[in-house]
Amino acid sequence: MDSNHKNLQDKLNRSPQIPDELQWEHMEDGIYSKMDEINHQDADRKNRRILFLLFLSFAALLLAFAFLYQESSTENNATSLAITPSDPLSQPDEQLLKSNELNTPESDLDIKRKKESENTFTPSFGALQSKEINLDKTPENSQANHSSPYSTAQARHKAPDIHSSQLLPEEPFTPRRTEGMTRENINTENTISRRIADLDFINHSLLLLNIERRLPEDAFSGITNKVQASKGLDYLIRFSSGISTWDFGYGSTDPIRKEYEKSRLSFTAQVNYQHFIHKRYFLITGLVYQQLESRLDWSDNIDDYRVALEGVVIGTKTNALTGETEEVRGDVEVGVEAERIVRHHNRHTLIQLPLGVGMQHQFGALNWYIQAGTSVNIWGHSTGRILQPDNVYDYNGASNEFYQSSWAINGFVETGLGLPLNHAWGLNAAIGYQKAWSNWSLEDGVQMRPQIFSLQLGLTHQIR
Incomplete structure (x- = not known):
């Protein structure tokens, strides 16, 4: 073994x-x-x-x-729409549309103006209520020769004597107060002069408002937020x-x-x-x-x-x-x-x-x-x-x-x-x-x- x-x-x-x-x-x-x-x-x-x-x-x-x-982008667009005032010149204003009636015969204008007791102007860019303004026209302007185109153009460019203190608002201007702006009792001696004064008032008041109005800083907060x-x-x-x-x-x-x-x-x-x-x-x-x-x-x-x-x-x-x-x-x-x-x-x-x-x-x-x-x-x-x-x-x-x-x-x-x-x-x-x-x-x-x-x-x- x-x-x-x-x-x-x-x-x-x-x-x-x-x-x-x-x-x-x-x-x-x-x-x-x-x-x-x-x-x-x-x-x-x-x-x-x-x-x-x-x-x-x-x-x-x-x-x-x-x-x-x-x-x-949505917030900025909404803010821009909320704070941007409407420009009366960019919209078909009633007063501007009626200015075309200056070329119609005087008799037709007189008939239409008799139906209006007073003229009310309501722009859409803010609630600015001016004081009563009486426009005293000179005899030359009040008795203008309507058959003469030169007289009509001269009257149209004649600016009324309006002081800036009469156009400034009594309350601070804010974006929320965007309606109800009126102008009362603009007295003129005749229908044609009254319409011309209205047009002059629009031009001059817009110029003064663009210079004088001040918006609060927070109205543009949506725009300046990115920087601040x-x-x-x-x-x-x-x-x-x-x-x-x-x-x-x-x-x-x-x-x-x-x-x-x-x-x-x-x-x-x-x-x-x-x-x-x-x-x-x-x-x-x-x-x-x-x-x-x-x-x-x-x-x-x-x-x-x-x-x-x-x-x-x-x-x-x-x-x-x-x-x-x-x-x-x-x-x-x-x-x-x-x-x-x-x-x-x-x-x-x-x-x-x-x-x-x-x-x-x-x-x-x-x-x-x-x-x-x-x-x-x-x-x-x-x-x-x-x-x-x-x-x-x-x-x-x-x-x-x-x-x-x-x-x-x-x-x-x-x-x-x-x-x-x-x-x-x-x-x-x-x-x-x-x-x-x-x-x-x-x-x-x-x-x-x-x-x-x-x-x-x-x-x-x-x-x-």
């Missing part, structure tokens, strides 16, 4: 017969290609998810811009999101993973609240969301990598009676040269509370601002894989043995431009920079103070 067992062991140790398809050289490429395919699929899914979120944010921004622009939207504000809320790039900020320290882990395009979003303490200066707070992406891409050659193979053919035996050959299967461990490849996407997620001050300045319709201060990471979460001198380790969670980003303090500065759309809403574009003042790394001898550059687009809402 012992001799048979010894012979079997000798055969196994001499030359194990492994099929070619199970040789490591043939299996290695397939295993690594499958691992790379799985890693690339995960990376592609993450990239598609980020691009989809950015596309949704951009589409929502465009829809909001279109809605606010349409609303602003960012002046004298009490509160402002800014919603923005965008892309960011960052680096680890290792400084003079040189961890082993420094050349293998690279930052990637990341995402940021924030909502800021501005409280104005002056028309140009404000305090700022809010919430900031940071999603910092990186990728670990490391490979190394292993000279004697041990591989366990199960259920493989380890030998053959021949039946002495029948002469048949049978396969002997078992588990073996072999050492091979291999290349270990690690590709993994890491992520640091932060929620920050900013506190700072800022100032703004108006450049035409654009509002430029700059703000600076500090922010605190009130929550941090890290997931991924990290390269250490002896191996590659996984980490996950807000608290682990490699990173601690919660309650870290950062400094930030941001500048941007705002474009008011109406009295409440506007567009905003900004660039920002942030630098960590606290060390995020828990490793001995390693410093990690990340710095972030961001480009953002968003909306602003003004609260007065």
Whole structure:
């Protein structure tokens, strides 16, 4: 029994017969290609998810811009119609239409004028009631020769003696008082002179009204809101999101993973609240969301990598009676040269509370601002894989043995431009920079103070 067992062991140790398809050289490429395919699929899914979120944010921004622009146009049109006085000369006024009757015979005019006890003139551009004005005509004007065209034209251009004090309103002129403007008791000596005086009064009164009348400033508030939207504000809320790039900020320290882990395009979003303490200066707070992406891409050659193979053919035996050959299967461990490849996407997620001050300045319709201060990471979460001198380790969670980003303090500065759309809403574009003042790394001898550059687009809402 012992001799048979010894012979079997000798055969196994001499030359194990492994099929070619199970040789490591043939299996290695397939295993690594499958691992790379799985890693690339995960990376592609993450990239598609980020691009989809950015596309949704951009589409929502465009829809909001279109809605606010349409609303602003509607409000401005309504305001313009509400405050624009009607021009009596642009409308078919009763007095102007009747002026054509000057060319008719005098007898016809006399018959028509006998039916009118007094002449009432009602322009449509405001409620201006003038005092009684008596126009005393000279004998030349009162007894004009109606058969002479020159006499009629001369009488038409003869202006009555009307002082501006008689035409000014007794009450302030407002856009709401747009009806009921009358002129009473204009006495003339005859029908033709009375009609000429009416025409003269229209021309001169319009001239005087255009010079003297004053509308209140709030009548044009719908027009000037875009320019004054960012002046004298009490509160402002800014919603923005965008892309960011960052680096680890290792400084003079040189961890082993420094050349293998690279930052990637990341995402940021924030909502800021501005409280104005002056028309140009404000305090700022809010919430900031940071999603910092990186990728670990490391490979190394292993000279004697041990591989366990199960259920493989380890030998053959021949039946002495029948002469048949049978396969002997078992588990073996072999050492091979291999290349270990690690590709993994890491992520640091932060929620920050900013506190700072800022100032703004108006450049035409654009509002430029700059703000600076500090922010605190009130929550941090890290997931991924990290390269250490002896191996590659996984980490996950807000608290682990490699990173601690919660309650870290950062400094930030941001500048941007705002474009008011109406009295409440506007567009905003900004660039920002942030630098960590606290060390995020828990490793001995390693410093990690990340710095972030961001480009953002968003909306602003003004609260007065």
